[in-house]
Amino acid sequence: MKINLNNIAISIEKDQDKTIKNEIIHRGIAPENIERIDYLKRSIDSRKKSEIRFVYNLEITLKNPVKDLHKDFLMPKEILEEERVPKKDLGKIAVIGTGPAGLFAALRLCQHGFKPVIFERGEMVDDRDKSIDTFYATDILNPNSNIQFGEGGAGTYSDGKLNTRIRSGYINRVFLELVSAGAQEEILWSYKPHVGTDILKVVVKNIREKIKAMGGEFHFNTLVENIIILDNKVKALEIVDKFGSRDKVPFDHVILGVGHSARDTYRMLHRNGVFMENKAFAVGARIEHPRRDIDEMQYGKSMNHPLLEAATYNLAYNNREEERGIFSFCMCPGGVIVNAASEQGGTLVNGMSYSTRNGEFSNSALVVGVKENEFGDHLFSGMEFQEQLERKTFELVNNYGALAQNTLDFLNDKTTTRELKSSYPMRMKNYDLNNLFPEVISKNMKSAMKYWEKTQRNFIGKNANLIAPETRTSAPVRITRNEFGESLNIKGLFPVGEGAGYAGGIVSAAVDGMRIVDLAFTDSKN
Missing domain, CATH: 3.50.50.60 (FAD/NAD(P)-binding domain)
Structure with a gap:
């Protein structure tokens, strides 16, 4: 017999397996009747930094059927797969x-x-x-x-x-x-x-x-x-x-x-x-932080807890006046920024991480929504806009590489003068990205960043840098x-x-x- 138990929240400071079993026993299942416990889902609740918890959905296999189950237990839903017959x-x-x-x-x-x-x-x-x-x-x-x-x-x-x-x-x-x-x-x-x-x-x-x-x-x-x-x-x-x-x-x-x-x-x-x-897409830059800063932003004092992996985030800001979204995308905790060029004479960046996610930096795309036909009314106007940004970057760097700027300098319209630390493996040129992007992109990036500067610790500051451009978030057609x-x-x-x-x-x-x-x-x- 199999039963489900959902939304079991357990502090990361507790013994997870022992506490899960106790939660099941507390609801009337005899310990000797538990044959197997499997995770259906596990998530992290880090809203309260002083008590970070894992939240579990569980499937419990019982050795013998049980009548009059506790109300928290659910019977598994049977998934019926439709049978298909190949055409001849x-x-x-x-x-x-x-x-x-x-x-x-x-x-x-x-x-x-x-x-x-x-x-x-x-x-x-x-x-x-x-x-x-x-x-x-x-x-x-x-x-x-x-x-x-x-x-x-x-x-x-x-x-x-x-x-x-x-x-x-x-x-x-x-x-x-x-x-x-x-x-x-x-x-x-x-x-x-x-x-x-x-x-x-x-x-x-x-x-x-x-x-x-x-x-x-x-x-x-x-x-x-x-x-x-x-x-x-x-x-x-x-x-x-x-x-x-x-x-x-x-x-x-x-x-x-x-x-x-x-x-x-x-x-x-x-x-x-x-x-x-035509189809909407988004462009912007990679924002990169020391991994420890993002871990602290999300986990607080628990950032070094052995049960916690490199922290992720998902941020969004809405410019209601323009009906335009500004958002993080493809977040790579403990990852690296890579050169994602695929055409001669054009350069751009993307993010990547390995299974351990244990790198020194964490990065994410920070992009602004681009509407259909915003930069022209023909089929490939959006694609050509992407190409122009990539070629312009190539010319500014004078080869494949990327443009870089500290987030505070970007907000203040000035080129960063110091060398920036980054996971990016190729050359970087310090440049004011306000001069790379059209105003509609840079203005909206600034609006979102100013909001996050107030609401997200460590997200905007001397350790947070922009590496650009991120142009290929999705297909423009x-x-x-x-x-x-x-x-x-x-x-x-x-x-x-x-x-x-x-x-x-x-x-x-x-x-x-x-x-x-x-x-x-x-x-x-x-």
């Missing part, structure tokens, strides 16, 4: 991109008995590592294999955060697949689950091998240069490998799982008449599709994930890939 005679299926959307779409296809062919412009993850190390050491960028492109997509070089705002029955499937491929089991119950770049590299390799064992076929270092469309229907892909050899391969269906940085792909789709639309995930005007084309404009992180992208496969390539058995 669908022909050849291609998947473009091995980010979360493409990888999980390919996996789902294989689970239904299909044998997809997967194309990835970048390298397998081990070779991708070498290309990134070479870039950091020499400034020689591989535009097809970098922080944005390559096996696992941009998510591989991130914190590996798995928290998501979406609700979907596919989420549990994604988590179980990740654990099966080598991710930590704690992601199944942690309130803010994360994997870490070091472990994600292993996970994506294992998922690739699983797909291959089920009949999937991978082609790395292979750029899809064009999609051949006749009579508004996908017919073939034009591909080019790293040696420059070209080929045309016929396909009946194409799942398009490119990331939000595939600007050349967006332009190719536009030339082919694929329906797309959306590839429009119908309720089955198919392009509105091109038969056989299925845009999925972040790059298509339908997801905002690893989990939501993976869910989107799996869900669209089920909708488009299978029927309900019921």
